[in-house]
Amino acid sequence: MVEVPEHDDPGEPERPGALARAKGRATAVATPLLEKAEEGSAKVSGRFSSPLHDEWVAAVLGIALGVAFTVCFLTGLVDYLAQHPPHWFHLPVAPVNLYRVTEGVHILTGIATIPLLLAKLWTVWPKLFAWPPIADIAQALERLSLIPLVGGSLFLLFTGVVNIDYWYGPMPFFFPTAHFWTAWMVVGALVVHIGAKTATARTALARGPHPDEEGDDEEAGAEGVAARPEPAGVAARLATPRPAGLGRRGFLATLFATAGLLVVVVAGETVAPLRKLALLAPRNPTVGPQSLPVNQTAVEAGVTTSAVDPSYRLEVSGNCRSPRSFTLDQLRALPQRSAGLPITCVEGWSAAAAWRGISLPALLALVGAPAGSPVEVVSLEDGSRLYSSSVVDSAHASHPDTLLALELNGAALDLDHGYPLRLIAPDRPGVLQTKWVHKVVVL
Amino acid sequence: MTTTADTAPPPRPPESEPPAAEATTHDHGAFFWACLVDGWAVIVFGLHGILSNRDNPPALFRLLIGLNIVNDALVAPVLVVVAVAVRRVVPRWALVPVEVGLIATATLCLYAYPLVGGFGKSVRAGSSRLPWNYAHNLLVVLAAVWVVCALMALWSWRRTSSNPG
Numbered sequence: 326m327v328e329v330p331e332h333d334d335p336g337e338p339e340r341p342g343a344l345a346r347a348k349g350r351a352t353a354v355a356t357p358l359l360e361k362a363e364e365g366s367a368k369v370s371g372r373f374s375s376p377l378h379d380e381w382v383a384a385v386l387g388i389a390l391g392v393a394f395t396v397c398f399l400t401g402l403v404d405y406l407a408q409h410p411p412h413w414f415h416l417p418v419a420p421v422n423l424y425r426v427t428e429g430v431h432i433l434t435g436i437a438t439i440p441l442l443l444a445k446l447w448t449v450w451p452k453l454f455a456w457p458p459i460a461d462i463a464q465a466l467e468r469l470s471l472i473p474l475v476g477g478s479l480f481l482l483f484t485g486v487v488n489i490d491y492w493y494g495p496m497p498f499f500f501p502t503a504h505f506w507t508a509w510m511v512v513g514a515l516v517v518h519i520g521a522k523t524a525t526a527r528t529a530l531a532r533g534p535h536p537d538e539e540g541d542d543e544e545a546g547a548e549g550v551a552a553r554p555e556p557a558g559v560a561a562r563l564a565t566p567r568p569a570g571l572g573r574r575g576f577l578a579t580l581f582a583t584a585g586l587l588v589v590v591v592a593g594e595t596v597a598p599l600r601k602l603a604l605l606a607p608r609n610p611t612v613g614p615q616s617l618p619v620n621q622t623a624v625e626a627g628v629t630t631s632a633v634d635p636s637y638r639l640e641v642s643g644n645c646r647s648p649r650s651f652t653l654d655q656l657r658a659l660p661q662r663s664a665g666l667p668i669t670c671v672e673g674w675s676a677a678a679a680w681r682g683i684s685l686p687a688l689l690a691l692v693g694a695p696a697g698s699p700v701e702v703v704s705l706e707d708g709s710r711l712y713s714s715s716v717v718d719s720a721h722a723s724h725p726d727t728l729l730a731l732e733l734n735g736a737a738l739d740l741d742h743g744y745p746l747r748l749i750a751p752d753r754p755g756v757l758q759t760k761w762v763h764k765v766v767v768l
Numbered sequence: 769m770t771t772t773a774d775t776a777p778p779p780r781p782p783e784s785e786p787p788a789a790e791a792t793t794h795d796h797g798a799f800f801w802a803c804l805v806d807g808w809a810v811i812v813f814g815l816h817g818i819l820s821n822r823d824n825p826p827a828l829f830r831l832l833i834g835l836n837i838v839n840d841a842l843v844a845p846v847l848v849v850v851a852v853a854v855r856r857v858v859p860r861w862a863l864v865p866v867e868v869g870l871i872a873t874a875t876l877c878l879y880a881y882p883l884v885g886g887f888g889k890s891v892r893a894g895s896s897r898l899p900w901n902y903a904h905n906l907l908v909v910l911a912a913v914w915v916v917c918a919l920m921a922l923w924s925w926r927r928t929s930s931n932p933g
Contacts (some may be wrong), residue, residue, distance in 0.1 A: 373824040375851070440875045443843075450844040463796050466804055473811055476836035482830075483835060486879060490895055491888025495831070506817035507832065513810025520803020569860040570865045583872045587879060590909055604905035607882050607888070613896030622894045741894060 377576050378451050385724035386445040387526055391515065393438045394478070396513050400431035405505045408671060408754045410718070416752050418724045424752040425651055425748040429595040432673030435485045436591055437584040442478055444580050469522045474514035477507050488605050489672045501671070524549050534573045594674040610676035614739035617678050620670050620755055623740045628761045631705045632744055638731075639746060643700070643767035647695025653745050657731060659683050659691075664726040670755035680749045682730035685765075687725045694767040697723050703764035709724070715757040721750045731761060796826045861928040862921045871915035873910055 343537055406414045416424060430596040459465045481504060487493070488500050496503070571579065593603025594610060603609065608618050623629045631637075639656060642648040651659075662684040669675035689698060697719045706713040721727050727750035731738060743760030750758065818825050850870075858866045882888065883902040890897075 371927070397791040436879065439879055440871070443875070443878075446839055447844055447847055450840070453840060461796075463800070463804060466808065470807060470811065472833070473814075475839065476832040479835035479839060480832045483831075487882055487887075491893070492882045492885075494887060497827040499821075502823055505826050506814050506821065507813030508827070509817060510811050511814075513807045513812075513814060515807070516803050516810060517807030520800045520807065523799065536929060570855060570863040575864060575868075579868045579871050583875045586872065586909075586913070587875065591922060604900065604909055605876075606900075607883065607898055608896065609899050613894070618896035619894050620897075621901040622892060624892045699863050766804065 338707035340519060376573055377571070377639060378448055379573070380525060381532065381534050382573050382576065383445065383448045384526035384529040386441055386448060386580070387518075389441050389581075390438065390445055390478075391519065393434050393441065394511065396434045397431055397438070397481075398508055400427045400434070401505070401508055403427045404431055404671065404754070407752075408501060408756060410716075415720055418720050418727075418751045421672060421726075421751040422667060424754065425595065425667045428669050428671065428673060428754075429592075429675065431592040432485070432489060432555060432595075433588050433592055433744070435482060435707065437588050439482055439486075439587065440580045440583040442482060444576070446475060464521075467517055470514040470517040472514075473507075473510040474518055476515060477511035479731045480507050481511060491672070503627065530599065555733045594750070596667075597677075606674070607672065608670075610674055614741050615666065615678075615731065615733050615736060617676055617742065618670075618674060619741040620672070621760070623744075623761070626706045626710070628705045629740065632740060632761050637745055637763065637764065639763060641688065641692045641765045641767070643765075644694060645689070645767045648692060656683060656729075656746065660687060661731075662725065664728055664749070665749055666726065666728075666749050668749070668755050668758060677736050680728055680730040680748070681735075682728040682749075684725050685717070685727040685729060685748075685750075686725060688729065688765070689722065689767065692767070699768045701764075701766040701768060702729075702759045702762055704759050705761040705763050712756045712759070715748070715753075715759045717748070718749065721753065724751065724752055729765075861924045863919040865920035865924065868920065869914050872913045876906065876909060876913070 335453060385616045403416070403476060404424075404427060407416045408418075459468060484496055484500060484504055484507075487495055488504070493500070501515055587605075589599065589602050590605040592606075593599035593601065594606035594608045597610070600610065610618060613619050623632060638650040640648075640650045660683070661681055663679065663681045665677055665679055667675050667677045685700070689700070694700075697720050700717050700722050702715055702717060703714040708714070717727065728748070729746050730743075732740055733739070738747060743762070746759040747761045748758050748762055818828060854866060854870065855863065880902060883898060883900075884906055886898060886902070888898055
């Protein structure tokens, strides 16, 4: 109960006059209200008799979510920086599947988190009715951090799922930056939550699941509790009839199995051996022109005419001794290099493919560009469109497998894959593998 | 999430274990304060990033707060009602398989809703985007889930009928 000082509190001097009378009236009104609120809160909390609303379940789910969110945050950080690289960040060019793995792990971990997060929120929902809601300023700050923690976590999962499903309607903002900055808020709130709940979780985990009503906990009760001195409450609880339905362990097993099932029916969009099981994946890595999916078609990019124009030239200019332009035939006559490189999109799908074209460092040597120069690769798309050009950093520009590709899987590029010429390099997000290239500017 | 229902509790024996869990929550030690200060610094950093980005922060916050409210005021109460209803309707021997099936079904349907709705499809985007018949595929996955649940129920029923006591 919240204590409201009475007017005749010995610690408080008598204050005559209107102020004292007003305070007395306020106290007279507030005290019964607070008592009623407390009673109501206790009554509501008492209704949650399910064994699943307990600290042990919350602790196990909390740890699982903490691990999952940390993995998502770190991989998401890499993915965001790779897609919007500041001057100090360069994703390495090897291993060649690095970006593919970080992106895949990010998406799949996020999907696996869905049942765990919803269950955790349901498990701790009765705490919403705890009374008093705030005991002190520290707890107020801790409880306030639940808004970014709960709302932010739901926001991340919701926007993540609708983004991989290409459903942009519910997101009237730019997904990558909104997702990125909200992730920071969630991580901050998670740190606050860890500070507030570590002791609780540790105690709950040390105590273990109660040897209670559930059949699937019988063994745990026999092993886990017999080893410790058994409090009278536990013994008494053992004597109570078991409610039917899922127990704590069964509940957790169901959640983890559901998370695993979700991963299995999606992972095939990036993990080739699981491809046949990818029934709920937004992409099939073998479906698309030349057996490879397309994120942005030539129609969407508005290049259906310019890309097939016979007057097409590739211009190489900027910081080089002999800038020049190449016709398509001249490009085909240059020494060609083959490379097996994956294409990985931020939506989480990826597929390896065989590319053939001109090695970028060889082309740069041809125009007399200084060794190790970064370049800007420009598309035929309208320059105002997002990702209509991309910068290739020094390490990628000097890697022989960074190609200006003319062929994919043994045939000329399909228009939707960037005909007549596209960039393909190791460890770059799909949106930065610029298609319909017509300019290379040496920086 | 349908689970063991929240109902009027059977009379519980008095607890003699120390209520250690909640009691320790408000022991504001150095670790608590370090996490509180550091955590809020990171929250403010994220908040600053959202606001300085000026890419429709009001819409972002509306969605963030809205999801909070939807969970607390709609999803959780509905789940409690469903859990109580299931517990009253489903026979005891089938309760676990039904609850397992409902948890998996609810999660799969929630995840697959945008896919089944095909909201991200467009002719201009080509046929490689959302290439499956997701309603069909969802039914296949759900069928597999419920086959497993049916086997669990059968096993539970046989165990109950062979051991009625």
